Amino acid sequence: MLLRNVLRDVNVVLIVILAFTLALIPLTGDRFYIYITSLFMVYSLFALSYNLLFGYAGLLSFGHAMFFATGAYVTALFTLKVFRDPLVGLIIGVMSAIPLALIVGFLSLRHTRVYFAILTLAFGMLIYAVLVKWRSVTGGTDGLVGIPKRGVILDISSPQAYYYFILVFFIIAVLSLYIFIKSRWGLMIRALGANEDRLPFTGHSVLTIRLYTFTASGLIAALSGSLYSILMGVVTPDIAYWTFSAEPLVMTLLGGSTYYMGPVLGAFIFITLTTMLARFAEYWLLLLGLAIIAVVVGFRGGVSGVLVLAVERLMRSVEARGVWRSLGLKT
Amino acid sequence: MEILRVENLSRSFGGFKAVDNVSFSLKELEITALIGPNGAGKTTLVNLITKKLKPDSGRIIFQGMDVTGLSAHKIAKLGIVRTFQVLSLFPTLTVYENLKIPALTSRTPDEDIEKIMVDLGIERFKDAKVAKLPFGIQKLVELGIALALKPKLLILDEPAAGLAQEDRRNLTKILGDMGRRITLMVIEHDMEFVFGLAERVMVMDKGRIIASGRPEEIAKNKLVREIYLGEE
Amino acid sequence: MLKIRNLNAYYGNLQVLFNINLEVDRGDIVAVLGPNGAGKTTLLKAIINVEVTKYGEVEFEGTNITSLPTHKIAKLGVHYVPDYGGLLPGMTVLDNLRLAAGSKTPPINKLKDFYPEIANLLERRADALSGGERKIVSIVRSILTNPKLLLLDEPSEGMSPIMVDKTVKLLKRLNEEREFTILWVEPGAKLKKVIEVADKIIVLTAGRIVYVGEAERAKEEIDKIKEYVFVRG
Numbered sequence: 001m002l003l004r005n006v007l008r009d010v011n012v013v014l015i016v017i018l019a020f021t022l023a024l025i026p027l028t029g030d031r032f033y034i035y036i037t038s039l040f041m042v043y044s045l046f047a048l049s050y051n052l053l054f055g056y057a058g059l060l061s062f063g064h065a066m067f068f069a070t071g072a073y074v075t076a077l078f079t080l081k082v083f084r085d086p087l088v089g090l091i092i093g094v095m096s097a098i099p100l101a102l103i104v105g106f107l108s109l110r111h112t113r114v115y116f117a118i119l120t121l122a123f124g125m126l127i128y129a130v131l132v133k134w135r136s137v138t139g140g141t142d143g144l145v146g147i148p149k150r151g152v153i154l155d156i157s158s159p160q161a162y163y164y165f166i167l168v169f170f171i172i173a174v175l176s177l178y179i180f181i182k183s184r185w186g187l188m189i190r191a192l193g194a195n196e197d198r199l200p201f202t203g204h205s206v207l208t209i210r211l212y213t214f215t216a217s218g219l220i221a222a223l224s225g226s227l228y229s230i231l232m233g234v235v236t237p238d239i240a241y242w243t244f245s246a247e248p249l250v251m252t253l254l255g256g257s258t259y260y261m262g263p264v265l266g267a268f269i270f271i272t273l274t275t276m277l278a279r280f281a282e283y284w285l286l287l288l289g290l291a292i293i294a295v296v297v298g299f300r301g302g303v304s305g306v307l308v309l310a311v312e313r314l315m316r317s318v319e320a321r322g323v324w325r326s327l328g329l330k331t
Numbered sequence: 332m333e334i335l336r337v338e339n340l341s342r343s344f345g346g347f348k349a350v351d352n353v354s355f356s357l358k359e360l361e362i363t364a365l366i367g368p369n370g371a372g373k374t375t376l377v378n379l380i381t382k383k384l385k386p387d388s389g390r391i392i393f394q395g396m397d398v399t400g401l402s403a404h405k406i407a408k409l410g411i412v413r414t415f416q417v418l419s420l421f422p423t424l425t426v427y428e429n430l431k432i433p434a435l436t437s438r439t440p441d442e443d444i445e446k447i448m449v450d451l452g453i454e455r456f457k458d459a460k461v462a463k464l465p466f467g468i469q470k471l472v473e474l475g476i477a478l479a480l481k482p483k484l485l486i487l488d489e490p491a492a493g494l495a496q497e498d499r500r501n502l503t504k505i506l507g508d509m510g511r512r513i514t515l516m517v518i519e520h521d522m523e524f525v526f527g528l529a530e531r532v533m534v535m536d537k538g539r540i541i542a543s544g545r546p547e548e549i550a551k552n553k554l555v556r557e558i559y560l561g562e563e
Numbered sequence: 564m565l566k567i568r569n570l571n572a573y574y575g576n577l578q579v580l581f582n583i584n585l586e587v588d589r590g591d592i593v594a595v596l597g598p599n600g601a602g603k604t605t606l607l608k609a610i611i612n613v614e615v616t617k618y619g620e621v622e623f624e625g626t627n628i629t630s631l632p633t634h635k636i637a638k639l640g641v642h643y644v645p646d647y648g649g650l651l652p653g654m655t656v657l658d659n660l661r662l663a664a665g666s667k668t669p670p671i672n673k674l675k676d677f678y679p680e681i682a683n684l685l686e687r688r689a690d691a692l693s694g695g696e697r698k699i700v701s702i703v704r705s706i707l708t709n710p711k712l713l714l715l716d717e718p719s720e721g722m723s724p725i726m727v728d729k730t731v732k733l734l735k736r737l738n739e740e741r742e743f744t745i746l747w748v749e750p751g752a753k754l755k756k757v758i759e760v761a762d763k764i765i766v767l768t769a770g771r772i773v774y775v776g777e778a779e780r781a782k783e784e785i786d787k788i789k790e791y792v793f794v795r796g
Contacts, residue, residue, distance in 0.1 A: 184435055187424075191432050194421040200403035201381065201413065203436030203480060344691060368723045369695025370684070416694050416721070417647070467598075489694070492721050493646070495598040495750040520695070520723050559723050 011178060011260050018264070019171050026160045034159045035231075040271050041170040042228045043251065047263035048177060049220035050248035055257030056181065057213045058193035059109075060117045062245050063124025064221060066104070067097050069240035071222030072229035073131065076144045079230075085151030086165070086230045093226030094219055101218035102211070109210040121242060128240040143236035147229050156230075166227050173220055178260060180216060189213050250292060256302025265304050332359040334484055334514050335380075335411075340389030342379055349375040351538035353389075357484070362510045364529035364546075365518045368559050371535040373518045374416060377486050381413045382406050394483070408436055410483030414473050414490060416518075422462035426453060426472055429461055430479040437481040447478050451505065467498055474505075485509070486516045491524050503527050522560065526550065534559065564589040564744055565610070565712060570619035572602070572609045572770075579605045580770045583619070587712070587763075592738050592745045594757045597767035603748040604646070606767065607714045610746075611636050611643050623712065640711030646720060648701035652690035656681075656700050659689055663707040677703055677733055678726075694721045702730060706737060713745045720750070727756065735760040758782060 025037045046068055053059045075093030079086060108119035131138045138144065149157045156162040180186055188209050191199055199206050229235045238244065247270070248263070255266020301308070336356040342349050349372045357363055365373050378384040380391055382403040391399045398406060421429050430444050448454040451471045456464055461472055470493070477485055490506070491499045499521065506515060506528055519525050525532065525546070532549040534542040536559070542552050549555055565587040572580035579602045587593045595603050609615045612633050621629045628636050637643075650659050660674070674681050678699055684692065692700065698721060705713055715734075719727040737743050738760075749757050758764060764781040766774035776784060 184431075187428060187431060188435070190424060190428075191421050194423045195419060198415075198419045198421065198476075199432075201383075201407050201419075202433040202476065203404055203407040204432070205402075205404045347687070366723075369699065369721075369726060370680075370693045374693060489721060492694075493717065493750060497598065520721060520727075522724055559725055 009182075012175075014261055015171070015174055015178070018261075019167075022167055022170070023164075026163050031159055034163050036271065036275060038163055038166050038231050040267055041166050042224050042231065043247075043267040043271060044264040045170060045173055045220055045224035045227070047248040047251040047255070047267045048174065049217045049224065051252045051257050051263045052177065052181070052189070052220070053213060053217045054249070054252060055262075056186070056189045056193050057210065058113070058196070059210065059213070060113065061120040062117055062242060063104075063120035063122070063127075064217075064248055065240050065242070065245040066120075066124045066127045067100065067218040067221035068225035068228070068244070069127060069131065069235075069237075070096050070100050071225030072235045072239060073138060073144070073225075074222075075226040076147045076229045076235045077137070079148055079151065080144060080146065083152070084148055085153045086149055086156060087151065087154045089151075090169070090223075090226045090230065093229070094223045097218040097222035098215060100222075101215040105211050105214040109214060110207055121245075124240065124242055124245055128237055128242075131237040131240050138237070141237060143234060145234050147233045147235070149230060149233070162231060166231065169223060169227060173223055174264075177216075177220060181260065185212065252302075253292065254302055256304030258301055259304045259308060262302050262304040265307075266302065269303065333357070334359040334394060336392040337380065338390040338392070340376070340379055340391070341387050342375060342384060343387060348538045350379060350386075353535075353538070353540055355533060355540055355543065357514060357516060358531075359514050360510070360512075361530050362506075362515045362517070362528055363531045363533060364525040365516060365533050365535060366520070366525060366549075366559065367535035367541075372538040373535050374488055375538075376535070377413055377488055377518065380406075380486070381411060407433075407480060410481070411486070412477045412480045412482035412484070413486040414477050414488055416488040416492065418469055418473050420461045420469060420472055420476070423460060425458050425460055426464070426475070427457045429472055430475050433476050433479040437479065439479055439481055444479060447475050451475055451478075452501075466493060467495075470494060470498075478509075482513055484514045484516070486518075488518045489520065490517065491519060491521050499524055522550075564624055565746070566620075566622040567610070568620040568622075570606075570609060570617060570621070572605055572618075573616040574605070574614070575616075578770065579615075580609065580617075583772060585765065585772065587744060587746055589744055590738070590742045591762040592735070592747060592760055593763045593765060594761040595746065595748045595765050595767055596750075596757070598750070601767045602770040603750075603767055604716055605770075607643060607716055607746070607748060610714060611641060613643075640709075641714065642705050642708050642710035642712070643714040644701050644705045644716060644718060646716045648697040650689040650692075650697060650701055650704065652688070654689055655685065656687055656689060656692070657685040659700065660685075660704055660707055663704040674703060677706065678729060695723060695726060698722055699726065699730075702733075706743075710743065713743050715745060715747045717748055717750060731756050731760055 022037060022041070026034055049067070050061070050064050053061055053064070071093040074096040075089040078092045079089035083089070104120070104123050108116050108123065111119065132140055134140070149155070149162055154165070156165045181189070188204060192206065192209050192213070196206055199209070225239070228239070251266035251270045252263045253266070254269050255264065256262030333356050338354050340350055340353045353376060365376070367373055375384065379386045382401065386399070389399070390397060393409060393411060398409065401409075421432065426448065427444065430447060434444050445454065448457060451474060453468055453471050453475065456468055461469060464472070470490070474490065487506075491502055494502065503524060506517070509515065517525070517528065529546055532544065532546050533540055534549060534555050542549055542555055550560070567583055567585040570580055570583040571578065583606065595606065597603050605615055609617045610621055612631065619629070620627065623636070623639060623641060626639065628639065651662070680699065681703060684696060684700060689697070689700070698718060702718055719730050722730065734745060738745060747757065747761070758781055761781070762778050764774070764776050764778070765772055
């Protein structure tokens with residue numbers, strides 16, 4: 001029953017279209033586009049994981065990079081020092097989010113939202129400090145290099161190969177997260193964001209819901225970090241620094257936190273702006289700042305909010321509604 | 332059969348004794364009204380029983396079990412459910428979703444959620460976002476959330492506030508029917524509503540219970556008339 | 564004093580008030596009755612230009628206030644008391660009252676004159692009051708602002724019966740002594756009490772005015788009024 005509803009959903013259609021479009025990119029043969037689209041997928045997952053916490057549960061975190069960095073470094077260390085394979089390394093990297101989420105979550109989530117935000121900042125920078133200081137293991141500020149793409153089980157050294165590797169995990173993660181949000185656990189998370197105070201009086205523990213939200217969010221963020229380390233072949237501590245935690249927040253605000261795919265759109269805009277304007281390196285920060293101001297002052301729903309408004313207006317015309325219905329989509 | 336027993340419950344805020352050594356018990360399936368002047372401590376008493384606030388001292392015994400130390404969500408799970416005077420719904424969610432959340436706790440199946448919505452007359456708003464609904468409907472959703480928890484003891488805090496006369500009569504009927512299966516305690520100021528529904532009335536003033544008995548007795552009680560009822 | 568002409572009000576795309584024409588004379592108590600969702604609160608909000616999109620004209624003491632920003636309307640002497648009271652939560656009752664009186668310490672004896680109970684509430688924080696207590700304080704607060712026109716949104720809802728009596732008597736007395744003009748919205752449960760003190764009764768159902776009557780006539784037609792109010796639009 002859930003599956004049937006999901007298949008007729010606009011978001012699923014969007015995901016499928018996106019998947020097909022992304023699948024075609026390697027056919028261009030352009031290494032740069034393959035690379036930049038891979039980065040887009042990584043950042044999208046990072047932003048989506050952030051929005052689960054922020055947009056759905058209403059929990060603002062300034063330390064989300066801790067999951068990204070942990071996934072990245074664990075995958076790197078595992079493939080370099082224990083077992084040389086990207087697939088196994090990825091799985092281990094993703095799993096490392098669980099103990100991290102449970103420990104940090106247990107210590108931070110029982111507090112009110114303001115204190116939680118500060119605690120995440122503190123824990124995030126704690127991880128950064130560990131990565132910088134523990135030179136013998138993490139390589140300190142130089143980081144770790146030579147993360148292999150050619151492994152015992154999987155060889156994804158060619159651009160096409162690593163691209164499709166990332167694409168597969170991207171699609172699985174985006175779909176799974178969506179199904180999760182539509183499930184009863186997703187309902188509880190949305191209830192948390194809607195009226196946390198009422199929740200205990202409906203028989204649910206706020207702490208429990210916060211914990212599994214934090215863990216799910218951490219898992220996806222760690223996945224994005226692990227994919228990043230395999231993509232780049234190099235990891236450095238800056239991916240744990242607090243400013244990196246601000247990036248998924250910016251992407252979410254830009255794209256819109258109210259719609260599921262908003263953060264993906266935000267990641268797209270973010271990457272487009274930063275790479276296109278890399279030539280005008282001095283200016284991209286200025287433009288980014290202007291974009292954020294625009295979002296906060298006028299377009300609270302982000303770009304996806306504006307798009308949805310436009311589509312709704314379009315849908316109000318009778319012909320368009322007919323088209324929508326004939327496609328079997330919910331109006 | 333006693334369903335709830337409260338012993339020596341007290342709670343202060345700074346120097347102010349909101350609930351002062353209150354003891355009473357509720358009989359199973361009896362409809363009790365809790366009345367009293369504004370600021371008497373009625374809502375605070377309910378907050379203490381449902382653990383929105385922690386008591387300074389005293390015990391709460393539900394169905395023979397000491398629940399004094401339990402947290403709010405555990406109390407709700409056991410079957411002590413309350414509604415709020417100032418509506419506390421999940422505004423961005425639909426009516427169905429608002430009821431589904433407590434239904435997950437009580438493992439109430441979807442057909443029963445449908446039935447609750449039909450009984451309250453709100454099933455046509457099933458997929459509407461609650462924030463956009465008119466006030467009278469929102470009040471019914473508030474009640475629906477409580478019902479979806481399959482309560483054993485339901486405490487209603489001013490359920491009729493803001494409702495027009497016909498809605499009040501409708502509510503009295505709904506609660507009357509409910510009272511046959513669930514033990515009810517109602518805080519209210521509308522005397523017509525109270526006397527039309529309650530089998531027993533408790534009166535609170537300045538943090539204490541000052542009178543308790545059948546509605547007719549209370550209506551004649553001199554002290555109650557003086558501090559609360561006025562001319563009627 | 565207040566003239567409303569051809570008022571049509573919307574929340575977003577939803578029309579809530581249809582072609583409202585209404586006059587409130589200086590010194591009158593006008594009661595607006597009606598079932599829930601009829602648009603009573605919307606009417607008050609439309610007058611002070613809050614949250615509502617409106618078309619039509621609102622005139623106060625000869626000034627066109629239709630598009631005036633809310634704070635300017637308040638400066639003209641129109642005071643709105645919302646159903647939740649509108650007190651500043653972090654401050655004490657006394658401070659809330661001081662703000663209303665214009666930073667002069669309000670005469671405490673005078674306050675006791677309105678409601679004796681208020682003496683006990685002065686030091687309490689506004690968010691630590693019970694629902695009914697909040698209502699009482701918000702009414703006192705509105706009196707201290709010395710308004711020309713008082714817009715009361717279900718002021719007695721949630722008050723104990725004895726407090727309802729006191730409130731109705733207090734408002735009637737102030738109306739006589741100080742010529743407060745009052746526009747009073749009620750859901751109908753306290754119909755009789757309100758009709759006794761009102762100079763004019765208006766019944767609103769589903770966004771339209773279905774009955775307007777002067778006091779004496781209204782008292783005779785009370786059953787007809789009840790029918791209008793209690794039948795949902």
